[in-house]
Amino acid sequence: MENRITSLLGTAYPIISGGMVWCSGWRLAAAVSEAGGLGLIGAGSMNPELLREHIRKCRAATDKPFGVNMPLMFYLADDMMKVVIEERVPVVFTSAGNPKKWTQTLHDAGIKVVHVVANTKFALKCEEAGVDAIVAEGFEAGGHNGREETTTMVLIPQIRKATNLPLIAAGGIATGAGMLAAMALGAEGVQMGTRFALTQESSASDAFKELCIGLNEGDTMLSLKKLSPTRLIKNDFFKLIEDAENRGASAEEIQELLGRGRAKLGIFDGNLSDGELEIGQVASLVRDLPKAGDVVRMMVCEFEERKKALSEY
């Protein structure tokens, strides 16, 4: 399964575990990398010293390449980037910000840069910024999401048409069949959040994981559209925001209702009523909590099986 993504990342498979807040610590990243994918550490829920600890523990647990996901709007991003450079992390996935800001600095430090986008406009900015690859993430993805609401099925061919950059698909992918579909659409790899959030090595609370593997169609929905659209499970907190939106509340009022630390409260601490529970639509297809390495192996196996079946058409 060698292609531009595996060459760039130095992995056996073009399978990446997303850097999800409160899920993607060194245990998950190391397990995915060790199985031949690329594990990402999610810096968005850490501070610089904790990130350094996770990077070192990940490196001690695997000699395979791994990466860090960095939301560029994060108030600690500058200090976090220093840690990433000092620790010589092989690849950084940047998101939620301008890809120009860090790409040259990271490249100068010998670090590869992949940027996450939800539309063609930002894919073209990535090309200008000289990033090494992009992740295009569709509407079905959990957590933060594009304003255009473009789904993976439409977004991947759209981005493929606009740029020749190595392209990783994200949003709605949890199986080898999903990976095959993404490749059929023009992607060269997949990034999965939900599937890896729901594994044994994920740092999410057991309560959150158990809730997620029981979700059905329609149990997640895009929320917080007046702030930054975010896909959440429809719990009490979601309904609080929905009611406020339905009565025409302003962005400021919604920001006040949201407050701080809601994602930690829900995902990490397991408060399923009041927490902000970020997970993708594809949770409705996930019914187990396997080891992350087994997810990688099952994906590859199913990908090959389905590819063979498809070739018989």
Add this chain to the structure above:
Amino acid sequence: MENRITSLLGTAYPIISGGMVWCSGWRLAAAVSEAGGLGLIGAGSMNPELLREHIRKCRAATDKPFGVNMPLMFYLADDMMKVVIEERVPVVFTSAGNPKKWTQTLHDAGIKVVHVVANTKFALKCEEAGVDAIVAEGFEAGGHNGREETTTMVLIPQIRKATNLPLIAAGGIATGAGMLAAMALGAEGVQMGTRFALTQESSASDAFKELCIGLNEGDTMLSLKKLSPTRLIKNDFFKLIEDAENRGASAEEIQELLGRGRAKLGIFDGNLSDGELEIGQVASLVRDLPKAGDVVRMMVCEFEERKKALSEY
């Protein structure tokens, strides 16, 4: 490309043109059927006598199988079904209603029945009702849409897991690559609305077609969520509804703003400001107005090319 869908429909390819209001008359249906797909006549914008005329003209234009799409909630549905049975249409695609209501009657008349669903619950109702196949339509589709907002990428594997019924994917598909992706996800055929609405034989106005082939990502959005969620182009009418929703307007108020005949006004008459402009997200990938038969041929050709490329992974 023979499978359960081509056997059921008696077509060369498992490619169906949706029965779109104000687009899918006999010209479009006949062109698609003649090229080896299945053309549907959209009964939702006709009356019984007009439907009879379109069926007869379609039959005169092609000796290949074709079908009729019938929204079951349509106030004329009972009389329309009589016409369909009298005219011995080979297959009826039913939507927006209970699949139990007509399946036995149509089967008794020797007519095959395919029902359109947007979730697993209705797919299972279709199984009970004894329909011959289902169309599973994702969030990215134009016009009427499911409340769960499940995208094609997630919906197809979900439905595939729940039922063994022959399965046609719809929503976000306009190319051979999209068809290959749908097949990778477990579908056995595709129904395309947007792609066929934007062809020479479509009855939509030139103004509507020209607008659609210039759309970008984010230019359609799900609207009318308090009535029946419908994907529309963001024109003046859309903004009227959006403003009403944002100030907390009731379903009754929104119904009054909608009034009657808005889809005809926009799609058929070409009033691009005040009309209800139904089209899918995938319009942003469509940049030409070819003959419908050429769409079928290009799909098949690209499907084969991409399948070959994919097999080299």
